[in-house]
Structures are given as C-alpha cells and as structure tokens.
Amino acid sequence: MPSKYKSLKEECYEANMQLNALNLVVYTFGNVSAVDRADGIFAIKPSGVPYEILKPEDIVIVDFDNNIVEGDKRPSSDTKTHAYLYKHWETIGGVAHTHATYSVAWAQAQRDIPIFGTTHADHLTTDIPCAPPMADELIRGNYEHNTGIQIIDCFKEKGLSYQETEMVLIGNHGPFAWGKDAAKAVYNSKVLEVVAEMAYLTLQINPNAPRLKESLIRKHYDRKHGKDAYYGQ
C-alpha cells in the first residue's frame, strides 16, 4: 500500500535536491522539511544521507513532538529545530537549513546583514538578523529544540515578524530560512546567500556604505509584496 504521505515526501525530496542544484550545500550539510498542517506532521531529510543516493522514499515523517510517524531512517539531527518552528509559527509550510558559504561567514562573524540594496529589499525590509550563541546550559541540554527557542527569542527581541522576515542566521552556525512551502524555504536560502555575498563585497569596497533609505525599502518591498503589488503574473 502506498504511503499516504507520498506527495509530501516528494515535495520534500525535490526541495532537498534543489539545495544541491543551487550550490547551497556540500556533502550532507543541509536539510529541508515540508509540513502537512491538517495531519500535524512534516516530512524531513534523513540524517547524513548523501544527495546522490537520496530517494523520495527515504524521507522521514515526524510529528511536532518529534515522534517518527513513518520511515525506516533516522531523521535529520536538526529535526527538533524544524518541529519547534512549525509548532510556534503557524503559517509556515517549509523550513530549510544550509551551511552556504557567505551566509555562514556572516553567522561566524556574528553580524546582522545590513540592508544595502534593492535585491535585499525585494524580499524583506529589515537587516537579516543574527541570533547570538545560546547560553552553555542550553547548548549542553536539548540543543536542537533550544535552537528553535533561540530563533523565536531573537525575533521577539528584535520585534521582527516571521511572515515578513523569512530568514535568520544562528551565530557561529549558519542560516535557517522558511516560507509558505518547502520550495519557498529553499528560494529564501538562495536569496539569503546572494544577499550575503553582495553585502560582503559592498563593505569591502566601501566600509562606510550606507543602509538603503526607507523610501526605497518600502517601494521595492511593496511592489512585490504590498497590497498594490505589480510584480509577477
């Protein structure tokens, strides 16, 4: 009997393969999940399986309390972070985590990525936040669960909306991104990497480069995402 989660597994599989095609991962350094809110479960990449041999049926189904619902394989070691985000941010449909080069460099530098241009403002209106490293006892404890708390705490402290800012850097670690589905989470991971490279180069050319001014931020964000958006079909 075919799995009732067949199409969710395929969506998750395709999104994981995109990470690889978009040069966002080497080896197994990344994972994407896709949620089914009606069933209260999500599909996620199995831990440590190389992309070259990954198959749709290897994808693992997990609930929001980290119980395996279907699958022979162990899910990604970052599963609890995905679960925590799905549980607390009720409109997201996909989550992606990578170790993409420029995103990681900013995370290791423990710096927010300043909004320098319209490529950035086409996607979000704020700097890309970098969450500070957790306290030692949280790292030694339920680490991946606490990474979820770390992300949400960072958004609360900075007064950010997860529906407008769909990406974050974890200090010393790397990026997480999310969106309405798994494909959008991967798209946001790529946008983050592109913006991270551009911001890096901008500061190398002009260490005093100014942030984008408010009128340009609003114009570019709103023409794609505002109520009178006129970008796209």
Added chain:
Amino acid sequence: MPSKYKSLKEECYEANMQLNALNLVVYTFGNVSAVDRADGIFAIKPSGVPYEILKPEDIVIVDFDNNIVEGDKRPSSDTKTHAYLYKHWETIGGVAHTHATYSVAWAQAQRDIPIFGTTHADHLTTDIPCAPPMADELIRGNYEHNTGIQIIDCFKEKGLSYQETEMVLIGNHGPFAWGKDAAKAVYNSKVLEVVAEMAYLTLQINPNAPRLKESLIRKHYDRKHGKDAYYGQ
C-alpha cells in the same frame, strides 16, 4: 495568424536566455528588451517568469508610453525605465538590467568604477558612473519612469555620451546597460560585471592603484572603436 513581432520577440527571448547562460542573474532578477524603431515599440521579458519556463511567445510588446501592444502577460516591472531610455536615447536598440553580483556591490557601495585597465578601456573611456539614489518623492511617485530620468540626469551632469558609455549603476540598486541591439546590451552587462570584479580585486591588492593613463585609454578604445579601428574582422 502569426504575430508581426515574431522575430523581435525571438531576439528578445534569446537575449534574456543569454543573461542566464552568462551567470548574470539568479531566478528572475533581470530583464532585457529589444526595440523596433520603425514601429515605435519594444519587446520585453514578462514580469517574474522563470527562465526555465520562459518561451518566445511570452515576450510582451509595449510602446514608448508603456501601453501593451501585444501579449497576455504583464511586462517586466522595470518596463517604464526601458521605455524612457528608448524615447530619449534615439540610437539604442536594446536595454538590459541585471542584479549581477559585483555590479550590484559597486552600486551598493555608491561608487563609480574607476578605469583601471585596458579591459575597461577596450569598451569605454570613462569611469562607469554610479547614479545617486533619487529623492524620496520621486521614489514614492512614478518610480520606474523616474529611474529613467535618474539615468539620463546622471549622464547630463557628468557630461557623458550614452553612445560611448553604454552602462550605468543605479546607486543601491544595480546595473543597466544598452547598445545597438539586445545582444549588445547583454554583452555590455557581462563586460560591466567582469570589469567590476577586476576593479574590486585591484583595490584589494593596491588601495592606491592609479587610474589608467590617458594615452592607454585612447589607444585601446580607438583600436576597437576609433575611425582607424583595426580590431575584429
């Protein structure tokens, strides 16, 4: 009945696909147009359509006052900038806009790209200008139309000829390039990106690198473009 603009659409389609092949865009971050001066119209990429699924018949035909002449799709959100350039610069046949990495980095740094070498002088004799960001009321107003004004004002203020300097950076945004046809506009976009990377690296190696001297600028530009040009067939 086939469109009377079939070959113009194909020229425009091929030029847009070249942006992708030359690594000048990710996703839909770019657009190229091709003009037909006799008919007073131009062909342009539809807004937000991924290159993987773009077809020649998706290309939209627009006049210089931004009226759609033919096509089911919404044209690029930057259409008014293209229209303004075609209307005011009467000898250009194609316009390209990208978010190519090094070009954007210089635009975000709000710096002209200095003429450091013969790769640059083979194509133009001036620094590549970076137009300053517009006033807030122009951004909040007819933004893409005003971007056209911003480019032409920049050329007037700097005393540049659009026939000799076929490229510009919009501060905090990215590059526009143009030429006798759409293919040349794409070619100039690639030259700009190559020159932008070389200039970036030059300043990293030697922050006091001198600009190219006048005799070398003239020699290289004229051997390709002067009245006694001896480059090419």
Added chain:
Amino acid sequence: MPSKYKSLKEECYEANMQLNALNLVVYTFGNVSAVDRADGIFAIKPSGVPYEILKPEDIVIVDFDNNIVEGDKRPSSDTKTHAYLYKHWETIGGVAHTHATYSVAWAQAQRDIPIFGTTHADHLTTDIPCAPPMADELIRGNYEHNTGIQIIDCFKEKGLSYQETEMVLIGNHGPFAWGKDAAKAVYNSKVLEVVAEMAYLTLQINPNAPRLKESLIRKHYDRKHGKDAYYGQ
C-alpha cells in the same frame, strides 16, 4: 594474471578522480594513496599523470620504505611523505595532498585556521594546525621524508591527536589530510577547503570574530563522533 592489488588500485584511482571532481586540484597538483595494512603496502597516484588520462592500472604499489612493489610508472614525488605517515600513524587508511586554493592561502599566510563555527566543529575540535617551514638542511636533504617528520612533530608539539584532527597545513606549501580510507582522506580535504574559505570570509567581515565557544565545539563534535552520537544512519 590480474594484479593481487587490483581492488586497492581501484580504490586509489577513484579517490584521485574525486579530487578532480571536487575542484580540489588543477592539472596534476595533488595525489591520494590507499593502504593495505595486512600486506604493508599502499597504492598511490603516479607522478605528473593528468587526471584525464589516468587509469586504475597506472596506480603504483609501494611499501613503507618507499620500494616499488608493482607498477611501471614512477610514483608521486610526495610518496615518502605518505609512507612516513602510514608507518607512524597506525590507524590511518588513506592520505590526500592537494593545492586547493583557500587551504594553500592559509598555508602561505602561515596561520592556523581558527575554529569559528559548527561546520568546523562537526569535523574536529581544534584549530587546523599550520606546521612551520622546515630548517634549510632538512629541505636540502631527504625533503619528502622530512615533510612526514614535520607533520608528526607539529602534532606532538601542539598535543594533537591524528585520530581527531585529520588534516594539517604545511607552511608555504599546502594541505595534507587523512582518514580511515582514501575516500575519507579526500572528504577531509574538501572539508578543509570549505572551512578555509569560510574562515577567510569571516575575518574579512569581522577581524575580531571570536573562536567558537567550548560548549558548542563539544556539542557539534560529539553529536557526530561522540559515544552518544546521533548524526547519520
């Protein structure tokens, strides 16, 4: 009669071809070996043979005292370094040497690569050591043999375990990496290159970037390599 070393040669050949596929070498600037401890020999790339024409039967079999056991070709000029490492580090099964760009840049800068993030800590808990250049008389003497001594001396002085830190930079030269087999040695060479690029970018963004804190180093290393590891299948 087929060689008794046929499968070892194939393992070695595949690992060498991976160097090329992973963009870790240009031309012939690299070599990988694979050991057979029972027979006291190892297989290694022939010297100066381009990857495009390399065949499994070109691989040379050598013992730990650098005698050729089988093969028509001269083995890699770095063979004595491999032999020395196999002789003194009894649990390693493969060794790889490359001139990968970022790894070489750190070696030429004569700097250890600081542990800045979890990508690094997923693989080792220490900075990646850079062995200082040898004394002149050792360079003029049995150079490649002495390079083996140089590596092992560096590990002794820094109190490192070759089983936990499976990579090193030779000052002014480039990286060596090793592991349980040739494929793992190549994997570690790629990890080193990725980490070297990330560390480079990190310091460009923030010259005062802090090293990763101890609790994060232990958490990430142990979840992949500790007694309660939960990464992978």
Added chain:
Amino acid sequence: MPSKYKSLKEECYEANMQLNALNLVVYTFGNVSAVDRADGIFAIKPSGVPYEILKPEDIVIVDFDNNIVEGDKRPSSDTKTHAYLYKHWETIGGVAHTHATYSVAWAQAQRDIPIFGTTHADHLTTDIPCAPPMADELIRGNYEHNTGIQIIDCFKEKGLSYQETEMVLIGNHGPFAWGKDAAKAVYNSKVLEVVAEMAYLTLQINPNAPRLKESLIRKHYDRKHGKDAYYGQ
C-alpha cells in the same frame, strides 16, 4: 590543395580553445600563437572571432615581420607583440595572452606577484614581474610592437631569464605567457592565474606574509626542472 600549415593551425586552434575551457577568457579577450621556426612563421587566432564559431581554418599564418603569409582573416590585434617575442627569444614555441581575472587585477595594481609558496616555486623561482606602463609616445606609436619591447626590457632590467620565468604582467593591461609550444603557453597562463589568486588571498589573510625561503624555492623548482629532477614520468 590542403595548407602546408594545417597541423600548425590545428595546434594553434586547440590551444586557443583551451583558453576558453580553462576559464581564462570571456568573449574574445585572449589569443594564442604557435611558431614554426624552420619556416620562420607563426599561426595566430584571428582578431575578434568568438570561440564558439572559431575553426582551425580561420587561424592566420604570419611571419616575424608581421606579414600575412596565409589566411583570409585579420590576425589578432596583438600579433606584433607575439612576433617581437618570437624574433628575440629564440627558443620559445608558443605565446598566450589573456585577460584572466586575478592576473589582470595584479597588473592593474601594478604589483609583481610575490613568490609565497611551492605552487609558485614548482614553476618558477622569481616573483612574477609586472612591467611598468610604457611612455606615452610609445603607446601612441607602434603600440603592439612596443609592448614586445616593454616585455623584453622588463626582463633585462630585472635580470630575468625568459627560459626560467615564462610569464609576465603588463601594467594596467594583463598577462602574457610563453613556453616550448602553444599548449605550454596556455598551461603557464593557467598556472599564473592560479598563483595570482592564491597570492591575493594570502595577503588578505596575512598582509605581512613572508616570501618563500630560498631553500624551498630551489627544492621545488629543481625537483621538477633541475638536472636531477624526479617529478613526472
């Protein structure tokens, strides 16, 4: 009747196509030639012909005084530089010129590339020289011929041997490389680009990185090129 220069043209064609395959050129920004000393002529790429449509029969045959011996096409605009080098350096068999990114960056920075490591010393024992820009009257005069003089003067002033140092940067312009044949000239162009990138990164990581010490320079150069060389087959 087939051309008597058929095989020379093919050698030249293959070498030019390699420039492209090795990512050393975009568009037509480069050229390679191959000499036949017995006949006192050389084969060179035609000017401005894209690599995608270049054919072996397009290659032009020229003598050392820049007379076209065979071919319908105009030869490379840099032909006189090639001719001058062949005339004065009697053992070289091929010359290559590119606008490769890192090589050009050093040329634009007007800096010799310091010898920082063994990748460099495997190929030459000196810094890679950067010839200063010519005097204005030489630029306005017989420019490409004078570029040949500029290269040879630079070697004389620095006391370099063209047989040991097979590459040079022309200040504000880009690299020339040569060797026993056209393929070796292309190989040297690639080595130069790789070494240029490594040296750039080295100085970014450690602005006070020391030059490679003499004993390591000699060891690495001599094991590949000395009388007791033991590298290769």
